[in-house]
Amino acid sequence: MVGRVRRLLGRLVSVAAVAVLTVGLASPARAAAERAAPKPPPAGVDITGVGLTEPLRLRAGNQPAQVVAVIDQVSWFGRTGAAKGPKAADLGPKYTIVVLAGDKPRQTFDLYPLAKGGPRAYRPAKQPDSRKTTAGWFLGRLNMSETLRSVGVPLERQIDTVSGGVGGGERVIPEDSLNPAKDIDDALAELQRLLLLNVGVMLVITSGLAGIALLIRRRTR
Template identity: 75%
Template sequence: MVRRVSRLLVAVVGAALAAVMSVGTAHAAPTLAAAPKPAPAGVDITGEGLAEPLRLRADTDAAHVTAVIDQVNWFGTSGAASGPKAADLGPKYTVVVLAGDQPKQTFDLYPLAKGGPRAFRPAKQPVATKVRAGWFLGRLNMSETLRTAGVPLPRQVETVSGGVGGGERMIPEETLDPGRDIDQAFGELRRLLLLNAGVVIVITMGLAGIALLIRRRTR
């Protein structure tokens, strides 16, 4: 009889432990899935007024790299077949997006084009991926983004509206508030510790119950 009761309690404790651990795994999975992807290593910018390429890297110029990439990372699969007249485009700046040391994408930006900034994505890209050449309306803050990154452009009135690409900050708010990610990490750690404490309490109570029943049966 004592053995049956002991086996039953062990089974109950094991089931409770498995349920708690499954909850912990389910809670941790979304956290891992939501982990941000590593940012590209940087961008190279060439064009009018630059005697040599402007090389920006994430480890030293993270905010500028993010802001420049933000100018081109929203383009759709296809753009307009033709753009403004050459005389209306103004200075051209070629942006090459890097992953590690390897160029992955290239774009031509025209921040001072008449009618608003323009961008052109060539069909020929550094990687083998096939894309369709196309023209796109650029973000209204393109000129200021490039200027603050080091491109010799005249100062423009600061614009926080992103134009056709959407309204966003020139430098994303996440970059300006790194403490938010730290607070989130500590919150996740605190919940994990509470979950582990619950597991220990369940096991302790189960073992205490088994010991108490065995003690009563053996008297």
């Protein structure tokens, strides 16, 4: 009887160890795979503004580079911007871009590529998808004018801004893509779930071992 109980105990420990290792390795691997999975680019961008008699419609299906270039002008903005922007007389021509997901408008921004002191961008508090955000002004990338011109906006070539660069503001990686803060939060949440799961498994194993040990003790008396 004691031999059978000991063999049972050994099998239980082996199975439990395999279960813990499987849980510990599968969860991070699955989370890493989900984070590494490529996300589809925005479906498109609509641009309206000075000199455009009708909206300039860019779609990722046939103009992916142009769509990405325009999105790059606004995707790095922080959650909060300046409460006040330049004077209206210093802003120059305005171009409104609307980012679409599928056929639905998702975000909108007003771009001022020729503003005095450098390109500016304004994010309205009211967004097409009703997401909660705060209105704010941001310094734009130095190549904003050239980027818009390259996709079809009627702007004169700006020789001194061809090299591009960042105008300023709080820089973050796009919110729907590789946001570091979001990635860290997700990693911590995943780690917490993993630790809790492992603790639960260990408690079950400990309880089982304690019960078997008690049974062995009673049988050997």
